[in-house]
Amino acid sequence: MAAGKPWSEGNVFLSGIQPSGQAHLGNYFGAIRQHLVSQDEAGEHFYFIADLHALTTSRDPEALRENVVDVAVTYLALGLDPERAVLFRQSDVPEVTEIQWLLACVTGMGLLERAHSYKDKLAHGVKPSVGLFTYPILMAADILAYDASVVPVGKDQKQHVEMAQDMAQSFNARYGASVEGGEVFRRPEGRLPAAELFAKVPGVDGEKMSKTYGNTIWIFEEGKKLKKAVGRILTDSREPAEPKDPAGVLLLDFLALFLDEPELADWRERVRAGGPDAPGYGHLKVRLVEAMDAAFGPARERRLELLADRGELEAVLRRGAEVARERASCTLDRAYRAAGIR
Ligand code: TYM
Numbered sequence: 001m002a003a004g005k006p007w008s009e010g011n012v013f014l015s016g017i018q019p020s021g022q023a024h025l026g027n028y029f030g031a032i033r034q035h036l037v038s039q040d041e042a043g044e045h046f047y048f049i050a051d052l053h054a055l056t057t058s059r060d061p062e063a064l065r066e067n068v069v070d071v072a073v074t075y076l077a078l079g080l081d082p083e084r085a086v087l088f089r090q091s092d093v094p095e096v097t098e099i100q101w102l103l104a105c106v107t108g109m110g111l112l113e114r115a116h117s118y119k120d121k122l123a124h125g126v127k128p129s130v131g132l133f134t135y136p137i138l139m140a141a142d143i144l145a146y147d148a149s150v151v152p153v154g155k156d157q158k159q160h161v162e163m164a165q166d167m168a169q170s171f172n173a174r175y176g177a178s179v180e181g182g183e184v185f186r187r188p189e190g191r192l193p194a195a196e197l198f199a200k201v202p203g204v205d206g207e208k209m210s211k212t213y214g215n216t217i218w219i220f221e222e223g224k225k226l227k228k229a230v231g232r233i234l235t236d237s238r239e240p241a242e243p244k245d246p247a248g249v250l251l252l253d254f255l256a257l258f259l260d261e262p263e264l265a266d267w268r269e270r271v272r273a274g275g276p277d278a279p280g281y282g283h284l285k286v287r288l289v290e291a292m293d294a295a296f297g298p299a300r301e302r303r304l305e306l307l308a309d310r311g312e313l314e315a316v317l318r319r320g321a322e323v324a325r326e327r328a329s330c331t332l333d334r335a336y337r338a339a340g341i342r
Pocket of ligand 1: 017019025
């Protein structure tokens with residue numbers, strides 16, 4: 001136990017992904033890659049499929065079920081080790097929705113009204129439900145239920161983690177005095193990828209890659225479909241020989257996700273210099289497809305194997321849910337008691 005605190009000293013890593021479609025390059029470079037790397041850091045690791053959050057946009061129950069399987073398989077195929085990390089479905093831990101209510105009662109409307117993600121969805125024509133509005137409270141409950149200390153996410157989720165900090169603080173300020181140590185919920189810290197490009201991966205149109213904007217490339221796309229997806233990356237009609245500022249060539253940003261620095265610098269320099277030997281956009285696309293094949297080829301195969309054994313997959317998720325529930329029910333009990341319930 002940390003001195004005077006109801007949680008232990010070590011780090012608890014936690015993050016989630018919505019099963020609102022197939023995981024894309026933004027999910028991978030902004031989040032999943034960090035999750036895989038952090039498995040090697042000392043501490044506990046919780047990763048979950050945010051199916052309750054997906055209900056804010058889901059219309060098709062069958063597709064939701066499939067997407068849940070898909071996110072689980074994506075994690076495992078890319079190397080999440082269920083012996084080291086707890087992988088589970090958000091909805092398998094009902095305690096989280098109870099914690100959500102406790103947090104809702106200490107959260108001002110103003111905090112939610114300032115959420116960028118909510119405002120952004122409205123700006124893109126999404127008709128808001130109450131669930132969409134209160135989405136950050138459920139996310140805070142996800143984080144606080146497991147005493148998470150590190151939350152590795154992409155930039156678009158940074159504000160949501162800060163809101164979880166605010167909610168923990170409000171709850172602790174109201175009820176902390178009644179518990180030993182003065183804190184009911186542990187303060188989480190967000191962790192973004194160091195490079196801006198990885199924290200906010202662009203989509204094929206140059207905006208942030210997002211399922212809502214329809215500009216994604218699926219991690220496991222392959223063959224003709226992959227070529228087609230890469231073919232959608234925005235270019236212009238300038239000739240290869242024309243010298244160009246590499247910062248304005250979206251394809252180079254995509255290549256920067258995959259290539260090592262010397263090779264990337266070489267492509268950039270050739271694009272900048274122009275002339276008869278300069279690569280055209282077609283060359284950059286061919287290299288990107290190759291790089292994606294190399295990066296994800298082995299995981300594509302593992303994905304197919306995993307999909308063939310749904311029983312084992314379900315067993316992994318159930319084992320994860322058991323561990324997750326145990327932790328969340330301790331936190332819920334602590335929070336209820338602090339608030340005068342139980
Ligand atoms: P979601 O499903 O939208 O995205 C999952 C993760 O992928 C990151 N991400 C990106 N990173 C870089 N560039 C992009 N273009 C990009 N698009 C997505 C997201 O930042 C995220 O880390 N609310 C969350 C799910 C969630 C959660 C949580 C996360 C629910 N509860 C608790 C952390 C902790 C979401 O909708 O992520």
